[in-house]
Amino acid sequence: MTNSRLSGLELHALESSGPKLNRLRRGADWLIYASVVLGVALLAELYALMVPSWLFYSILAGWLLYLLVAIGVATGRDNAYVPALVLSIVTLAVSLPQPEHYSQADAGPTLASLTFIAGSLLQVGVIILVTSFLILEKRQSRIRAVRIRS
Secondary structure (H helix, E strand, O other): OOOOOOOHHHHHHHHHHHHHHHHHHHHHHHHHHHHHHHHHHHHHHHHHHOOOHHHHHHHHHHHHHHHHHHHHHHOOOHHHHHHHHHHHHHHHHHHOOOHHHHHHHHOOOOHHHHHHHHHHHHHHHHHHHHHHHHHHHHHHHHHHHHHHHO
């Protein structure tokens, strides 16, 4: 790639990445919203199970952060995607090592095990789609910058 002109392949990539970028954004948005909704169910379950208050309030704090991110996403703030990615990674890093979660999942399909599985899958989906979106967006903005300079 030269500094002054885009090749035909690069120009085609710029033109075709717009719809793909929009699909990735919409998919990431919906997974972020679903995470917030599932978080409400998780909080209700934890409250009913009467978990220790420190655990309930720490999960509530994480959910509030996720809610703020979802509001940022819904209002079109592109800078909300990085915190969404970080929160998804932290959620999995905290949740996956817990042996209690696996013993519930081994016990069969219960509301708690289904919430754990669905939540984990949602977080993996957020990580994949948000990462893909951010990479494609960065690539597209780089190509645009080269195109503008030429």
